[in-house]
Amino acid sequence: MFEHKTISLSDQVFERLEDEILWGNYQRGDTLTEMKLVADLGVSRTPIRDALHRLEQERLIEITPRGILVLGITKKDLADIYAIRIRVEGLAAREAAKYITEQQLNELKETLDLQEFYVGKQNPDSIKGMDSQFHRQIYQFSGSNILYDTLIPLHKKIQRYRRAAVSVSERAKESLTEHRAIYEALSRHDPADADRLMIEHVRKARDYTLEQEDRL
Amino acid sequence: MFEHKTISLSDQVFERLEDEILWGNYQRGDTLTEMKLVADLGVSRTPIRDALHRLEQERLIEITPRGILVLGITKKDLADIYAIRIRVEGLAAREAAKYITEQQLNELKETLDLQEFYVGKQNPDSIKGMDSQFHRQIYQFSGSNILYDTLIPLHKKIQRYRRAAVSVSERAKESLTEHRAIYEALSRHDPADADRLMIEHVRKARDYTLEQEDRL
DNA sequence: ATTTGAATTTATGTATACAATTATACCAAA
DNA sequence: TTTGGTATAATTGTATACATAAATTCAAAT
Numbered sequence: 128m129f130e131h132k133t134i135s136l137s138d139q140v141f142e143r144l145e146d147e148i149l150w151g152n153y154q155r156g157d158t159l160t161e162m163k164l165v166a167d168l169g170v171s172r173t174p175i176r177d178a179l180h181r182l183e184q185e186r187l188i189e190i191t192p193r194g195i196l197v198l199g200i201t202k203k204d205l206a207d208i209y210a211i212r213i214r215v216e217g218l219a220a221r222e223a224a225k226y227i228t229e230q231q232l233n234e235l236k237e238t239l240d241l242q243e244f245y246v247g248k249q250n251p252d253s254i255k256g257m258d259s260q261f262h263r264q265i266y267q268f269s270g271s272n273i274l275y276d277t278l279i280p281l282h283k284k285i286q287r288y289r290r291a292a293v294s295v296s297e298r299a300k301e302s303l304t305e306h307r308a309i310y311e312a313l314s315r316h317d318p319a320d321a322d323r324l325m326i327e328h329v330r331k332a333r334d335y336t337l338e339q340e341d342r343l
Numbered sequence: 344m345f346e347h348k349t350i351s352l353s354d355q356v357f358e359r360l361e362d363e364i365l366w367g368n369y370q371r372g373d374t375l376t377e378m379k380l381v382a383d384l385g386v387s388r389t390p391i392r393d394a395l396h397r398l399e400q401e402r403l404i405e406i407t408p409r410g411i412l413v414l415g416i417t418k419k420d421l422a423d424i425y426a427i428r429i430r431v432e433g434l435a436a437r438e439a440a441k442y443i444t445e446q447q448l449n450e451l452k453e454t455l456d457l458q459e460f461y462v463g464k465q466n467p468d469s470i471k472g473m474d475s476q477f478h479r480q481i482y483q484f485s486g487s488n489i490l491y492d493t494l495i496p497l498h499k500k501i502q503r504y505r506r507a508a509v510s511v512s513e514r515a516k517e518s519l520t521e522h523r524a525i526y527e528a529l530s531r532h533d534p535a536d537a538d539r540l541m542i543e544h545v546r547k548a549r550d551y552t553l554e555q556e557d558r559l
Numbered sequence: 560a561t562t563t564g565a566a567t568t569t570a571t572g573t574a575t576a577c578a579a580t581t582a583t584a585c586c587a588a589a
Numbered sequence: 590t591t592t593g594g595t596a597t598a599a600t601t602g603t604a605t606a607c608a609t610a611a612a613t614t615c616a617a618a619t
Contacts, residue, residue, distance in 0.1 A: 133408070133610090135572060137396065160600065171574045176601085177396050180353065184397055186492055192349070192580065192601055207489035214430040273423035276402055277493060349580090351602060376570065387604040392571085408571055408610065 136170050141178035143168070148187050148199050150287055159188075159195040185280060200284050202340065208281045209333035213326055216262070219278060220309060220325035222269035224318040231268045232314050238264060239306055246299045254299055255290040261306055265313075265325075285336075292336050305331065352386050357394035359384070364403050364415050366503055373413040375404075401496060416500050418556065424497045425549035429542060432478070435494060436525060436541035438485035440534040447484045448530050454480060455522055462515045470515055471506040477522055481529075481541075501552075508552050521547065 144164075147153045164175045179195060182188045189196040242257035262282060266275045293299040305328040312320040360380075363369050380391045395411060398404045405412040458473035478498060482491045509515040521544040528536040 133572090137572080162600085172601095173573050173575090177393065177572095180393050180397060181400055184400060186488060190601075193582070194600065203487070204489050207487045210434060211431055211489065211493060214434055215427055218426060218430055271419070271423045272402060273420050273427065273497070277427060277497070281489070281493070349602090353602080378570085388571095389603050389605085406571075409612075410570065 136174035137177035140164075140168060140170065140174050141181050144178055144182060145185075145187065145283070148182070148197060149284060151199070153197045153199070155197055155199040155201070157197040159197065161195070200287075205285055205288060205340065206333075206337060208285050209329065209336070212278070212281060212329045213333065215274070215278060216265075216329050217322040217326040219266050219269040219271070219274050220313070220321040221318040222271060222274065223265050224313050224316055224321035226270050227268050227313050227316070231264070232310075235261065235264055235268075235310055235313065239303070239310060242303055242306065246296075246303055249296060249299075251290055251294040251299075254293045255286065258289060258293060258302060258306075259286065265309075268313075288336050288340065289332070291339070292332065295339075298335050302328075302332065352390035353393035356380075356384060356386065356390050357397050360394055360398060361401075361403065361499070364398070364413060365500060367415070369413045369415070371413055371415040371417070375411040375413065377411070416503075421501055421504060421556065422549075422553060424501050425545065425552070428494070428497060428545045429549065431490070431494060432481075432545050433538040433542040435482050435485040435487070435490050436529070436537040437534040438487060438490065439481050440529050440532055440537035442486050443484050443529050443532070447480070448526075451477065451480055451484075451526055451529070455519070455526060458519055458522065462512075462519055465512060465515075467506055467510040467515075470509045471502065474505065474509060474518060474522075475502065481525075484529075504552050504556065505548070507555070508548065511555075514551050518544075518548065 144153075153159070161172050161175055161179070165172055168175065179188065179190055183190050187198055187200075189198055238257055238261050242254060242261065245253040245257060259282065263279070266278050266282075269275070293302060305324070309321060309324045309328060312324055360369075369375070377388050377391055377395070381388055384391065395404065395406055399406050403414055403416075405414055454473055454477050458470060458477065461469040461473060475498065479495070482494050482498075485491070509518060521540070525537060525540045525544060528540055
């Protein structure tokens with residue numbers, strides 16, 4: 128019973144619009160209408176409305192009786208997200224260190240090797256992709272849906288700024304080194320170290336990101 | 344432009360179903376269908392579907408091609424939520440201590456006085472209401488939408504257990520005392536103290552809640 | 560008796576028609 | 590020229606009809 132689900136148009140529209148907003152293709156203050164989106168995306172209002180209501184729940188837009196207002200991510204949001212990640216992301220690493228399996232460690236290792244490869248290639252998009260994947264895997268391996276659901280939205284919202292950070296070669300290398308240290312703590316099943324190293328890592332990422340944030 | 348919004352049927356259905364799930368009227372493993380909800384709630388499928396998709400985003404249900412599965416909150420979720428609140432809620436108090444205004448302090452005071460009144464009356468529902476309001480006000484006075492949006496869902500999800508905790512007179516009194524201490528730190532604009540006291544408060548709440556959790 | 564396959568039922572996904580509200584534009588009157 | 594009111598248009602909210610897919614049922618064949 129209860130077959131698994133297909134990717135609906137609602138989901139596709141949601142991800143597409145979320146991306147457009149988070150990457151700045153729709154900017155804070157822009158206005159949309161459902162009919163404009165119907166014309167642009169070629170689907171009916173129903174899946175579009177579904178997606179919009181979910182975006183509103185994430186406070187990326189505001190739906191009013193006269194249209195849709197894009198909110199997006201402010202600089203204060205960016206700082207606030209890092210402040211929360213500094214406090215929470217260590218917890219995810221700590222939990223992961225307790226329960227991580229050999230296979231999960233191998234998956235993480237694979238991610239790190241790919242990250243190293245792309246750092247060598249100086250390919251920011253791919254570096255960012257692997258960087259994201261590393262963190263997502265740790266959320267997942269923490270074994271806590273709550274941690275996952277709390278951190279994923281925060282992480283998604285700053286992907287644009289994280290891409291900018293790893294575009295700078297030195298930071299990309301540092302980040303990789305820090306990831307490897309976290310990986311080592313996880314493979315040692317050392318929760319305290321994993322926690323500490325992850326906090327340090329996020330703190331450094333924040334310092335770097337907020338410092339060069341103006342260049343965006 | 345952009346008048347403010349009315350409370351739609353979608354919103355009403357969302358809140359109602361969220362409540363039913365969080366209070367255990369629908370339990371983990373229960374199955375629903377849209378048509379059953381249409382019959383029960385007397386509105387059409389459209390607002391119901393809207394609400395269901397938002398509930399799915401909060402991982403309270405799972406929508407499949409053959410029906411709706413209620414997930415609700417597990418005991419692990421409860422522990423995980425407290426672990427996160429212990430790390431984050433102090434941050435909200437810290438930020439609030441920096442920026443809180445006289446009027447906001449008065450609103451908090453009013454909440455505390457009501458809480459005291461209901462503690463005297465031994466009215467668990469009202470105590471829980473004021474307890475929730477105190478925390479919500481601090482999220483709000485932190486001035487961070489991100490903190491607010493992060494903490495509110497977590498807070499809502501454990502309201503049932505928090506009500507159980509304040510049903511015990513001693514814990515209700517302790518909680519009030521701790522709230523007053525936090526209030527004092529806020530009125531002194533002492534971020535470090537507000538942070539520390541809030542962490543202690545949430546930690547005690549967790550210890551008490553997890554300890555007596557089995558009696559539910 | 561078992562297995563296979565087609566028809567039926569039941570569920571959500573999608574499109575569209577209709578309702579209600581409100582900003583805007585327009586026109587007339589002072 | 591200004592003001593006020595009314596009609597219009599544009600928007601989201603809601604209801605419903607249709608599409609699609611999968612589980613179930615039941616009959617027929619082996």
